[in-house]
Amino acid sequence: MNARDVETRTRSWLFTPATRPERFANAGRAGADVLIVDLEDAVRPEEKDTARRQLRNLLSQPFGSSAALAVRINTPNSRNGLNDLAALLDAEFQPAYIVIPKVEAAQTVLQVEALLCEVASDARVVPLVESRKGIVVLPEVLAVASRVAAVMFGAGDYAGDVGVHADSFALSVARVQISAACAVSDVRAIDAPCFEIANSGALEEEIRFAAGNGFDGKAAIHPSHVRSINAAMTPNAAKIDWAHRVIDAAREGAAVIDGRMVDEAIAREARRVLSRA
Structure with a gap:
């Protein structure tokens, strides 16, 4: 089964820190298709253990929301990432998606897939491309991985990796490369969030580019962005x-x-x- 056969809509992906469980219900109220409970960038190092405890509480029962549940772990190449995976694998219920940050090798995704198979989890994986190397290895990742539901672009880290500003043409090129690789493999492409929360013009410009250049969805860091994303990504x-x-x-x-x-x-x-x- 390829990613586009999955019934779940994936137009809008709303990030929420795992340390803020009172916000988890906001995704459904805002109309987001997917809630991403974030264990990585949105959580300070000293709060990682607390974030995992909140995640375990969340996964102790079925997720009661109209949104699908995703979890962004820390990179599996780190101690925090391994601890995140252990918490997920031991959970009573599984999320629909696991977002894997900083993917620069197919083996990273294959490792997570193997662990999911070991516990008979139905979770799909979403590699997050955030570097030049990530762009280069993406076709290989999509060729060998079997659980990839979508690929997400990490614009902030990518800009830092290539040494450009957030509005640089280099990020547009990276976006097109990602959407093209996803199209070849029939996998959904998800654009990075717009970080200018109060700038509706910047949001609309990013959404137009994403929708017009092969992206199936876009992430958000604020609920106010969800409605515009859904409208643009719905034919x-x-x-x-x-x-x-x-x-x-x-x-x-x-x-x-x-x-x-x-x-x-x-x-x-x-x-x-x-x-x-």
Whole structure:
């Protein structure tokens, strides 16, 4: 089963620190498709153990929200990351997704997948690409990993890695490289959050770029961003109708829909539209 067969919508991913359990319900109220309980950047080093305790409490019962549950662990190449994985593997209930930060080798993802298989977990993995090396190895990751539901871009760390500003063209290039790799492997691409919380213009510009360049969703660090993300990542009725007509025509052989020859590339685009819808 590939990622686009999964029924869960993944347009908006809302980050919340694991140390703030009172905010967990905000994802559903804000309309986010996925809540990411964050054990990594949003948690200070001295609070990591507290964050894991809160996570264990959360996973002691079914997640009662309209949003799907994701957990961002620390890198598995660290002691904190290994402790995070131990907490997840011992939990009574599993999240839908595990976000793996700083992925720079396929083996990192394979290690997490093997551990999930060992405890018969259904959780899918979401590699977070945050460096030049992460971009380079992404095709290999997608070729060998079996549980990848999506790939997320980490714009802040990527900008630091390549030594550019957050609005640099280099980040646009990285985004396109990620979305292209995801398209080849039929995996969803999720854009980084907009860090300018009160700047609606910057948010709309980022969303337009993501939606127009192959991204299926976008992360958020504030609930106020969720509605705009969902609206941009949801095809309108006309686009859905076009996609259905393309799929029907593709089944019957060569055809022209709205002036475009229907081939496998167009059919793939139509399937992608319907997966978003």
